[in-house]
Amino acid sequence: xxxxxxxxxxxILEIDRLKSxxxxxxxxxxxxxxxxxxxxxxxxxxxxxxxEYAPTEVEPQRAIAMxxxxxxxxxDAGDTFCYDTAGNASKAAREAAAADRIxxxxxxxxxxxxxxxxxxxxxxxxxxxxxxNALDRLQPLLLNQQNQGxxxxxxxxxxxxxxxxxxxxxxxAPALWPLVEQVVADCRAAGYLTPSS
Amino acid sequence: xxxxxxxxxxxILEIDRLKSxxxxxxxxxxxxxxxxxxxxxxxxxxxxxxxEYAPTEVEPQRAIAMxxxxxxxxxDAGDTFCYDTAGNASKAAREAAAADRIxxxxxxxxxxxxxxxxxxxxxxxxxxxxxxNALDRLQPLLLNQQNQGxxxxxxxxxxxxxxxxxxxxxxxAPALWPLVEQVVADCRAAGYLTPSS
Numbered sequence: 001x002x003x004x005x006x007x008x009x010x011x012i013l014e015i016d017r018l019k020s021x022x023x024x025x026x027x028x029x030x031x032x033x034x035x036x037x038x039x040x041x042x043x044x045x046x047x048x049x050x051x052e053y054a055p056t057e058v059e060p061q062r063a064i065a066m067x068x069x070x071x072x073x074x075x076d077a078g079d080t081f082c083y084d085t086a087g088n089a090s091k092a093a094r095e096a097a098a099a100d101r102i103x104x105x106x107x108x109x110x111x112x113x114x115x116x117x118x119x120x121x122x123x124x125x126x127x128x129x130x131x132x133n134a135l136d137r138l139q140p141l142l143l144n145q146q147n148q149g150x151x152x153x154x155x156x157x158x159x160x161x162x163x164x165x166x167x168x169x170x171x172x173a174p175a176l177w178p179l180v181e182q183v184v185a186d187c188r189a190a191g192y193l194t195p196s197s
Numbered sequence: 198x199x200x201x202x203x204x205x206x207x208x209i210l211e212i213d214r215l216k217s218x219x220x221x222x223x224x225x226x227x228x229x230x231x232x233x234x235x236x237x238x239x240x241x242x243x244x245x246x247x248x249e250y251a252p253t254e255v256e257p258q259r260a261i262a263m264x265x266x267x268x269x270x271x272x273d274a275g276d277t278f279c280y281d282t283a284g285n286a287s288k289a290a291r292e293a294a295a296a297d298r299i300x301x302x303x304x305x306x307x308x309x310x311x312x313x314x315x316x317x318x319x320x321x322x323x324x325x326x327x328x329x330n331a332l333d334r335l336q337p338l339l340l341n342q343q344n345q346g347x348x349x350x351x352x353x354x355x356x357x358x359x360x361x362x363x364x365x366x367x368x369x370a371p372a373l374w375p376l377v378e379q380v381v382a383d384c385r386a387a388g389y390l391t392p393s394s
Contacts, residue, residue, distance in 0.1 A: 001375060001376050001379055005250075005373075005376060008246050008247060009339065009376070011246060012239075012242070012243055012246060012336075012339065013225055013339060013343065015239070015242060016224055016225040016226070016239065016340070016343075017225070017226070018235075019224055019231065019235045019239075020224065020226070020228065027213055027216055027217065028210055028213040028214070029213070029214070029217070031217065034216065035235065037234075037235040037238045037239065038215075038216045038232065038234040038235045038238065040238050041234045041235065041237050041238035041241070041265065042209075042212070042213065042216075042234070044238070044241060044261075044265055045209070045212060045265050045266065046209055048262055048265065048266075049205050049208060049209060049303070049307070050205060050209075053202075061258045061261075064241075064258075064261060064262075065245055065261075068238065068241055068242050068245065068261075069242065069245075106246070110246070139209075142206065142209065142210060143213070146210065146213075176202075178198060179198050179202060179206070182198055
């Protein structure tokens, strides 16, 4: 085995730990919390199913690669709940250090390519990153609807906070925005979402 | 929301159930059994990391799509343990019915495309399908090594059975075969694998 392949296998074993990082979102059937590895799988398949709604500048294959690796930094940095203000203040620094270590396990040029893809996702300035980010916001919305409000009700999240969280969908996947508006309206009507006062 | 998008969202919600289908393989840290959704994520990332070892005829992006969807039929058919002879006799029929139902949730032409990709994986006759299959055989080998023989020891699997299971790697990813030989030799030396009598 070459040392290059040995590094790649070490990376493959290391990322197995993402299966043990729990998110705040529940599975659709409410049976348990979702982990970040299966969440990433779900998003990559969503990118395949919903590619036709992506703006024309989006490169779907790059979006899929981005979604597969976007949460790897959580192996070191943990999952930061999107409505946790204090946690989000320190999130960028914790995740940058995690990216250095985890992508640093790969052969140098491969690690740099992957880390650049991760940074592109985080920066959210390209059409591909914005589409990937949109799916990352859409999926928990759908799961929370299945869980009668799930995470929102547990943490007392109000509708205005949810809209703020969903806003990137309008930029990254405008063709999916009517869906978002309908799901939120349905959740409100069903009493899953607390109106902001 | 169009009825087309509504079908696609129903499919996205339905496939969430793959997160509850347990395999026989344990996570690398031995803490629990792996589920088929996170397994599929792991394989898709392996296809990205190891793309350089694929034979030139392989289309890596199609391999990734194939790996993301290859286990969806288990939502209905369950995970059939690879060393379960009786289960494997009925596997093809159970999985074909599952594919009809699950891919049938998608808009017709999209469902047909996806089902064709799944059938290509199952048939294993193209270079892309053979590479995808090779990764599907390699990943449990790596996890079993991390678990001191894990599934092999629990079920009394002998080395000859393991070699039979690994054989498609030689065809689908010959550049990874020396790695396989080394890992099996290491597992044998460590006493993780029972020699065949």
